Amino acid sequence: MRETVLKSVHQALGARMVPFGGWDMPVQYSGILEEARTVRSAAGLFDLGHMGRVRVRGGDAEAFLQRLQTNDASQIPPGRIRYAMILDDEGRTQDDILVYREPDGDGFFLVINAGNADRDLGIMRAQAADYSDLELIDQTDELAMIAVQGPKSEAIVSKITDMDLTSVKYYAWARGPILGVGGAVSRTGYTGEDGFEIYLPQDTAVRAWETLLANGKSEGLEPCGLGSRDILRLEAGMPLYGHEIDETTTPLDAGLTFGVKFTHDFVGREALERIQAAGGPTRRLVGLETESRRVPRQGYPIVHGGETVGVVCSGGASPTRGKNIATAYVPHHLGEPGTELGFAIRDKAEPAVVVPLPFYKRAR
Amino acid sequence: MRPNDRQYLKSHEWCKIDGDVATIGISDYAVEHLSDLVFLDLPAVGSTVSAGEPFGEIESVKAVSDIYSPVSGEIVEVNEALPDDLDTLKADAFEAGWMIRVKVSSTAPDLMDGPGYDQHLAAEQG
Numbered sequence: 001m002r003e004t005v006l007k008s009v010h011q012a013l014g015a016r017m018v019p020f021g022g023w024d025m026p027v028q029y030s031g032i033l034e035e036a037r038t039v040r041s042a043a044g045l046f047d048l049g050h051m052g053r054v055r056v057r058g059g060d061a062e063a064f065l066q067r068l069q070t071n072d073a074s075q076i077p078p079g080r081i082r083y084a085m086i087l088d089d090e091g092r093t094q095d096d097i098l099v100y101r102e103p104d105g106d107g108f109f110l111v112i113n114a115g116n117a118d119r120d121l122g123i124m125r126a127q128a129a130d131y132s133d134l135e136l137i138d139q140t141d142e143l144a145m146i147a148v149q150g151p152k153s154e155a156i157v158s159k160i161t162d163m164d165l166t167s168v169k170y171y172a173w174a175r176g177p178i179l180g181v182g183g184a185v186s187r188t189g190y191t192g193e194d195g196f197e198i199y200l201p202q203d204t205a206v207r208a209w210e211t212l213l214a215n216g217k218s219e220g221l222e223p224c225g226l227g228s229r230d231i232l233r234l235e236a237g238m239p240l241y242g243h244e245i246d247e248t249t250t251p252l253d254a255g256l257t258f259g260v261k262f263t264h265d266f267v268g269r270e271a272l273e274r275i276q277a278a279g280g281p282t283r284r285l286v287g288l289e290t291e292s293r294r295v296p297r298q299g300y301p302i303v304h305g306g307e308t309v310g311v312v313c314s315g316g317a318s319p320t321r322g323k324n325i326a327t328a329y330v331p332h333h334l335g336e337p338g339t340e341l342g343f344a345i346r347d348k349a350e351p352a353v354v355v356p357l358p359f360y361k362r363a364r
Numbered sequence: 365m366r367p368n369d370r371q372y373l374k375s376h377e378w379c380k381i382d383g384d385v386a387t388i389g390i391s392d393y394a395v396e397h398l399s400d401l402v403f404l405d406l407p408a409v410g411s412t413v414s415a416g417e418p419f420g421e422i423e424s425v426k427a428v429s430d431i432y433s434p435v436s437g438e439i440v441e442v443n444e445a446l447p448d449d450l451d452t453l454k455a456d457a458f459e460a461g462w463m464i465r466v467k468v469s470s471t472a473p474d475l476m477d478g479p480g481y482d483q484h485l486a487a488e489q490g
Contacts, residue, residue: 027426028399032425033400033425227426231425293402293403293423294402294403295402295403295423295428297427297428317400317402317425324402345428346421
């Protein structure tokens, strides 16, 4: 199992470690719900060293990305970021990624999922053979990745960098000194809150983590694990690979068409167009809320009128809503908000109702 | 150090036998490890339990777990208030957090005493 450079720091903080995407990662420190509330009210500090990070350079970088992924790389201004997916020829999702255009315009930077990183790199290297002026650099081992998420994030991150964070807007990024060392900061995250993801050399990571934690205490900053990150992203309606999206779903099923631009020739485009021409997907991804104390969990059947009609993708106890929530795939005609469905847990059906996604949207 | 006035299963349940009645619950380690409890399902008085078999379910924000019985016998009392007050488990897993009382007909063969259970926990945590 792979370890991030911060593992011993997590252990000293009393974190519980679990395997995730091939990495030994902290799932919680004080408790999942408490950490989730901390991110909503103040700020949380996350180690995201497991995420894959790839630099794409060269004169063919844009052409390569136009083929690789679903968003329109030619329309991303320098210093901006877009959500996208990598599909196969049948339009099935191989990964969801963030595409960063370098602030100086010289190529791109990709953030990919840990569990898919090897497959993604295989796809990228195979496609790269078609281009002569292209450089792919896997920076996962050389860069650390730390997130600060929550309403107090800007005040906290400004304590380790002289970069003007106010000018780094949502889904934008900048390169510059962090603790005097070259790094990068993006205003992105996976929690539904304002926040930053920070990239810096591995040998600066422990110092950055400890400096953030020490200086952020007064703002309420606490270390947070992947458990709280999961419920926060679920509340925010953000998909997790292996749950809402996987090799059996298309972006049309998952309602992720904002990340798909039919302006360029990406792998999977023809398959998506065929599905749309045939009337679109037969199922849809919906939000569910339940009054039950039972937590809907991945794989539980969704029932309606005594029939199994779908399956739960993700579920959890939502500290923000005070109820248990889930995402699920259901037939189109059962996807309207207000539709009463059930989720089956050990042969007992618990009631749930379809609600609009996302479950949580921060006030801006 | 866990109390040595009772016995434990590897799956973190305890039983305290007084005469022919066993009081059964789960250890502080189990409660701590489950974290953020949301649901507890206990059986009714009069039903029977079998040593080493599940008698109830406990659910945390992370997962659903079975609760195994250290003894076989008939349930004579259930801590009815507990499912509605899971904080009691957190505060006092070994006394106020008891779950069921069973008239014992036999016990599981692999019960450990307090020090034995502590040793098992040390090994489990590596």
